[in-house]
Structures are given as structure tokens and as C-alpha cells.
Amino acid sequence: AMFRQLGCPTIFLTLSAAETKWSELIVILTQVLENKVITLEEAENLSYEKRCDLIRKDPVACVRYFEHRLKYLWEILLVPCGPFEGNGLEDKYIRIEFQFRGSPHIHVFIWLKHAPKYDKNNPKSIEQCIEFIDKLTSVNAKPTEELMNVQRHKHSLLVKNM
Numbered sequence: 721a722m723f724r725q726l727g728c729p730t731i732f733l734t735l736s737a738a739e740t741k742w743s744e745l746i747v748i749l750t751q752v753l754e755n756k757v758i759t760l761e762e763a764e765n766l767s768y769e770k771r772c773d774l775i776r777k778d779p780v781a782c783v784r785y786f787e788h789r790l791k792y793l794w795e796i797l798l799v800p801c802g803p804f805e806g807n808g809l810e811d812k813y814i815r816i817e818f819q820f821r822g823s824p825h826i827h828v829f830i831w832l833k834h835a836p837k838y839d840k841n842n843p844k845s846i847e848q849c850i851e852f853i854d855k856l857t858s859v860n861a862k863p864t865e866e867l868m869n870v871q872r873h874k875h876s877l878l879v880k881n882m
Contacts, residue, residue, distance in 0.1 A: 722831075726811055727831075727837070728837075729830055729831050731828075732827070732829055734825070734828075735825070735826050739782050740768060745775075746766060747763045748785065753778060779822050782823070786824045787824075803856060807834050807835055809833070814826055815827045815828075
């Protein structure tokens with residue numbers, strides 16, 4: 721219904737939790753589960769297995785932390801002088817899913833005000849869309865290995881067979 725009323729969304733986002741990479745979360749989990757205070761540096765130096773163990777022991781805290789990060793992201797996105805400056809939020813649709821391992825994963829359709837509409841038969845429309853995309857995005861010319869590892873989206877066999 722939203723597509724019929726609002727048209728094609730301006731932006732589509734997929735965001736997944738990266739609990740093992742969130743040192744702040746590991747600090748919180750260590751304090752809650754083991755009654756031990758550690759620094760961010762100590763959290764970063766914990767083994768992958770230890771991080772996974774902490775995450776498995778308190779999935780509720782992990783989901784709440786993900787929710788906290790999302791709320792902060794929305795605050796950044798919706799501030800008048802934020803990344804959508806001049807193109808305020810018209811509407812949004814959010815779907816939250818939980819991956820096999822229990823981690824939250826969201827898909828978001830965002831409709832922005834005054835965003836150009838793509839028309840493949842109109843060169844001016846194409847040019848406006850390119851300018852708009854360039855305004856909203858940036859690229860790191862030398863991405864790190866860690867960054868590349870979190871930028872790959874994989875589908876399960878189930879999705880491939882649909």
C-alpha cells in the first residue's frame with residue numbers, strides 16, 4: 721500500500737547486528753554476566769570465542785543494544801542539518817527479522833521529501849538522481865579488510881531457491 725501511495729522509496733537500507741565487533745556491548749555483557757569491569761581495549765582483546773559466549777548468554781541485552789544503536793542512527797538521520805538536509809523524511813517502513821543465530825537484522829524503506837524521481841527516458845531526471853546519490857553517499861577508496869568483511873551480503877540456500 722505504501723508503494724501505491726508514495727511511489728518508489730528513495731533509499732533502501734539493510735542493517736545487521738555485529739555484536740562481536742561492538743566492544744562497548746562486550747564491556748556491558750562482561751559487567752552484567754561476570755560482574756567484572758573491563759576497558760574497551762580489554763574487550764577488543766578478548767577472543768572471538770569469549771565474545772560469542774557472552775553474546776549467547778544474554779541475547780536480550782544484545783537486542784536492546786542493537787535497538788539503542790538504531791535509535792541513535794535515526795537521531796543522526798533525522799536531524800534537520802543531518803545527511804538528509806533539505807530532503808526531510810516523508811515516511812519510512814521498517815521490518816525487523818532475526819537471523820538464524822538470533823541476531824536482529826532490519827530492512828528499511830525511506831521516502832524523502834523533494835527527492836528526484838527516476839525516469840529512464842528523461843536525461844535530466846537521470847542527472848538529478850546521480851547528483852542526489854552523490855550528495856548522500858561517500859566511498860572509501862582504500863577500504864580495510866574488516867570493512868570489506870562486513871559489506872558482503874550473503875543469502876542462504878533457502879533464499880536462492882525461492
